[in-house]
Amino acid sequence: MPADILIAGGGIAGLASALALSQRGHRVELLEQAPAFGEVGAGIQLGPNVTRRLGSLGVWDALERVAATPDALVVRSATSGAQTARLPLRDAMKNRYGSPYLCVHRADLHALLLAAVRASGVVSLSTSARVVDATAHSGVVCASTQDARAWESDVLVGADGLWSAVRDCVVEHPVAPHPTGHTAWRALVRQADLPAALRSKQVDIWLGPRLHAVAYPVRRGEFLNVVVLAEAAPAGDARSWDQPTGLAALQAATGRTAGALQALLEAMPSWSAWSLCDRPPVSGPREMANERVALVGDAAHPMLPYLAQGAGMAIEDGVALAEALDGCETLQVPAALAHYSHARWARNAQVQSRAQRNAVIFHATGAVRWGRDVALRVLGARLLDQPWLYAA
Numbered sequence: 001m002p003a004d005i006l007i008a009g010g011g012i013a014g015l016a017s018a019l020a021l022s023q024r025g026h027r028v029e030l031l032e033q034a035p036a037f038g039e040v041g042a043g044i045q046l047g048p049n050v051t052r053r054l055g056s057l058g059v060w061d062a063l064e065r066v067a068a069t070p071d072a073l074v075v076r077s078a079t080s081g082a083q084t085a086r087l088p089l090r091d092a093m094k095n096r097y098g099s100p101y102l103c104v105h106r107a108d109l110h111a112l113l114l115a116a117v118r119a120s121g122v123v124s125l126s127t128s129a130r131v132v133d134a135t136a137h138s139g140v141v142c143a144s145t146q147d148a149r150a151w152e153s154d155v156l157v158g159a160d161g162l163w164s165a166v167r168d169c170v171v172e173h174p175v176a177p178h179p180t181g182h183t184a185w186r187a188l189v190r191q192a193d194l195p196a197a198l199r200s201k202q203v204d205i206w207l208g209p210r211l212h213a214v215a216y217p218v219r220r221g222e223f224l225n226v227v228v229l230a231e232a233a234p235a236g237d238a239r240s241w242d243q244p245t246g247l248a249a250l251q252a253a254t255g256r257t258a259g260a261l262q263a264l265l266e267a268m269p270s271w272s273a274w275s276l277c278d279r280p281p282v283s284g285p286r287e288m289a290n291e292r293v294a295l296v297g298d299a300a301h302p303m304l305p306y307l308a309q310g311a312g313m314a315i316e317d318g319v320a321l322a323e324a325l326d327g328c329e330t331l332q333v334p335a336a337l338a339h340y341s342h343a344r345w346a347r348n349a350q351v352q353s354r355a356q357r358n359a360v361i362f363h364a365t366g367a368v369r370w371g372r373d374v375a376l377r378v379l380g381a382r383l384l385d386q387p388w389l390y391a392a
């Protein structure tokens with residue numbers, strides 16, 4: 001008999017989980033705290049491990065219609081502009097891993113998942129429904145929302161992001177995420193509005209002391225997404241992904257950069273900022289599920305964006321959760337969720353650790369920076385490719 005599944009959170013993790021679970025025949029109720037579904041205006045890179053899973057969820061055609069396929073990933077110095085390494089992406093990733101490397105606008109990915117969830121006809125969606133509490137007893141989970149409504153289900157999935165409320169039902173000693181002191185500045189521009197020299201069909205990464213910048217095409221290549229990550233005081237409310245800011249604040253954090261990067265930053269029409277918070281990597285299966293409550297995405301494992309895999313792991317979680325609950329009777333739910341957490345925790349922890357390590361390597365100064373650049377020049381694509389991540 002299919003299970004009744006309640007999902008808290010309608011971001012990428014919640015929608016991917018809802019889609020995967022509904023395709024296995026479960027009845028899904030999704031509660032989103034915001035008055036409307038939506039995503040911020042920024043880009044997202046999707047490795048072959050992620051595009052493969054999106055294909056398995058049946059959204060391939062919709063994804064292809066909105067994505068950009070970058071030619072290559074090119075690493076440069078943020079101070080001199082010199083190229084240090086290049087990894088071909090366009091055909092190479094598909095040939096090697098059986099699925100492409102794509103770049104999308106977050107709102108486009110979110111919208112196509114939402115459309116697929118709606119089209120399934122078996123997911124009930126509610127907005128302005130913030131889950132504030134949940135308890136499990138007698139084989140049932142009871143959740144309540146801020147408007148004093150009560151919800152009962154066989155399973156509760158916490159897909160409620162970095163500041164998850166559901167996490168408190170799973171983790172024994174919950175603590176708040178910690179500020180990293182890193183800020184992400186992001187901008188989006190129509191490529192047609194840029195001088196020809198600044199338009200791009202590739203993922204460009206500039207590495208500098210205590211900062212790095214990333215630019216890549218989205219929306220079939222019509223827009224360029226630019227993100228600068230710098231070690232600078234948080235810009236404002238740590239919970240907001242959309243703090244208004246400007247070029248002057250950005251440049252106070254980065255100092256002067258290489259000519260081409262400087263020109264790109266100056267060409268952006270506006271900037272928003274994100275203060276990055278983090279948690280230690282997941283330390284065991286007990287941090288991803290307990291009895292009838294499971295966590296997916298940032299609720300379980302926030303990821304610094306230094307490996308570009310936070311949303312990727314959220315999508316992997318959703319697919320794995322649906323596999324674990326496939327054909328599961330209500331009495332078997334705790335065992336199925338234990339299977340899910342055992343299948344997912346170590347991979348998520350590895351991606352979190354690598355992202356944290358990349359933060360140190362990308363922003364290195366002195367001898368570490370010198371060693372990094374020599375390694376990039378000598379090893380090039382072999383250092384940039386990530387078979388352990390993309391092949392799984």
Ligand SMILES: Cc1cc2nc3c(=O)[nH]c(=O)nc-3n(C[C@H](O)[C@H](O)[C@H](O)COP(=O)(O)OP(=O)(O)OC[C@H]3O[C@@H](n4cnc5c(N)ncnc54)[C@H](O)[C@@H]3O)c2cc1C
Nearest residue numbers: 009011012013033045131161297298305308309310311312
């Ligand atoms: C600068 C930057 C760049 C990034 N780039 C990439 C990239 O290139 N590739 C990649 O894979 N990842 C990337 N990431 C990571 C990625 O953005 C996140 O990991 C991903 O968005 C997490 O999705 P989520 O659904 O788990 O959480 P969220 O996106 O935070 O969604 C949570 C949802 O739950 C809702 N909610 C919250 N609390 C409640 C509640 N109590 N009840 C009901 N609803 C609730 C929220 O309103 C929201 O809709 C990047 C992150 C940053 C900061």
